[in-house]
Amino acid sequence: MQKGNIGITTENIFPVIKKFLYSDHEIFLREIVSNAVDATQKLKTLAMKGDFKGELGDLTVHVAVDKEAKTLTISDRGIGMTAEEIDKYINQIAFSGANDFLEKYKDDASAIIGHFGLGFYSSFMVADRVDIITRSYRDDAKGVKWTCDGSPAFEIDDCEKADRGTDIVLHISDDCVEFLEKNKIQELLTKYCRFLPIPIAFGKKTEWKDGKQVDTEKDNIVNDTTPLWTKTPSTLKDEDYKKFYRELYPMSDDPLFWIHLNVDYPFNLTGVLYFPRIKSNLDIHRNKIQLYCNQVFVTDQVENIVPDFLTLLHGVIDSPDIPLNVSRSYLQSDSNVKKISSYITKKVSDRLQSIFKADRKDFEQKWDDLKLFIHYGMLSENDFYDKAKTFALFKDVDGKYFTYDEYRDLIKDAQTDKEGNLIYLYATNKDEQYSYIETAKSKGYNVLLLDGQLDTAMVSMLEQKFEKSRFSRVDGDVIDRIIQKDNETKDELPADEAASLTGVFTSELPTMDKTQFHVETAAMGEQATPVVITQSEYMRRMKDASRYQQGMSFYGEMPDMYNLVLNSDHRLVKEVLSDMKSALADKLLPIENELNTLKARHTAIEQDQKDKKPEELTDDDKETMKKCNDDIEAQENARKGVWAEYGKSNPVVAQLIDLALLQNGLLKGEALSKFINRSVDLIK
Structure with missing residues (x-):
């Protein structure tokens, strides 16, 4: 011993x-x-x-x-x-x-x-x-x-x-x-x-x-000694790959397609990567790639071995060049790991490109399931964007698919504005934005459907990548202001009539939590709707980004800001304006005259005080200016009161506002009940 x-x-x-x-x-x-x-x-x-x-x-x-x-x-x-x-x-x-x-x-x-x-x-x-x-x-x-x-x-x-x-x-x-x-x-x-x-x-x-249940004499073998990734691809059928996928992920739907990896230089690597169906929620799809070393399981935490977007893939990677006992610090610094990462990215993009070229129709049918993965890759990896831009697709509201180049050629004649910018119109919900889409179509424009989880980020990136291009949601403004043309001449309302009309409609707008409205007029044509609600493209993007970007949360706390645009060409708006002018002429005339006098006085006071520094103004100077401002405010409030009184007396005003709110999903509860009752009364 x-x-x-x-x-x-x-x-x-x-x-x-x-x-x-x-x-x-x-x-x-x-x-x-x-x-x-x-x-x-x-x-x-x-x-x-x-x-x-x-x-x-x-x-x-x-x-x-x-x-x-x-x-x-x-x-x-x-x-x-x-x-x-x-x-x-x-x-x-x-x-x-x-x-x-x-x-x-x-x-x-x-x-x-x-x-x-x-x-x-x-x-x-x-x-x-x-x-x-x-x-x-x-x-x-x-x-x-x-x-x-x-x-x-x-x-x-x-x-x-x-x-x-x-x-x-x-x-x-x-x-x-x-x-x-x-x-x-x-x-x-x-x-x-x-x-x-x-x-x-x-x-x-x-x-x-x-x-x-009783034991037999036969050994219970717990492993498969020749798993699918160790076999020659030419000996395998589609059903073999699907069967192996079901063994790895018993509760999952069949994959879209797969890549069989096999390389022996400059490193050793085998494996099979599957494209799962990813429509939403990126996180639940992560950590499904299993890393092996000579068929021994190492980890399913592969963030440092493949680029972040490829962690959405499922399957197996087996490489003896990655030690069995591997630390995260090793993965981050090892040159072989970096080569493997680049190789897998290239294989994935090559595979997608080959499927696109071989059977475009099949690729289009899979696009909605692939889109989230491809967009994530384009957003996070420049190299992948450069490869993917040739097979990434746009889908329009009619369900037609286009490559980026194809779509640019499709819209460049009709949707280039007077500044030479190419305007990409898009919708995020075909049903909710239906009337806006139809208005754009009536002008001969095409509208994209961008309803994906990463589309807000994609839009921002593509605006930087595409030359002289801008993306605008179809309800972001009146369509003629989204795509402005040189040959447009619109008969806009005189300023005093526009002010009175917007004042009346403003008085009837509902009060909503964290919501603000700005009323304006625009000549949109007799066939366009009488009232539309639009939302600033910039603010909407910022609020969307606040949901998933750190440092943007303050945008999420800001109120939703909408524009309510009155179509001054529409019969109903014209009738409200005409009736208002005759009904309010006697009440508004003295107020307008007094306002004009007070504003002239305000200008004269400013002129008199313009050469004085603030500390040189006397108490009388300050009191004179304050009284003039107070008098102007009083007359403006009196005018608002007249507008509000008229707004309440004319049910068409509230009805038009509620129709626009209803169209945008903003009419709810008591306001919706009042709208229904008013509609019944108007029909009578």
């Missing part, structure tokens, strides 16, 4: 493993099973080279739980070890500089294990004692048993072992008894080992017999 201490430069290795690695303690099973698989594959390699001439036989790795003995055993029939090899590979741990490193990475188990090659020692996270019972594949090798109780002290002794290979026996700690539960071990094997290249057996297959 040999006794000794493990060769370490600090004696706190086991407390460290217990304390700092405990949050990730489940990875011990991955480490031990991976070691068993490695030992088995090494034996297969020796046999292939002729260095091992014995029978390989059954190479299955067995995992077994003994609840009574409180042990978990992982057994293989690989190359095994001699006493000398145990001393070299198990007892000599390169652990210099451990204390500084442990303090720095105390919350990152993978970094610690990966840095020191401590895969085997992760078993002490869950075990009070670990036994290694092993026998080398070499001729005349003897069985060897190594035992360690979680201190630097170990024992090595000869033992009886009939077959080559290694048994790792973990005597599970009292605080880790969950790892003696069959369901827990099955869960971990499924998570970490389901695609390992050597069969892994855990228990026996069961069958229904005499009213209950």
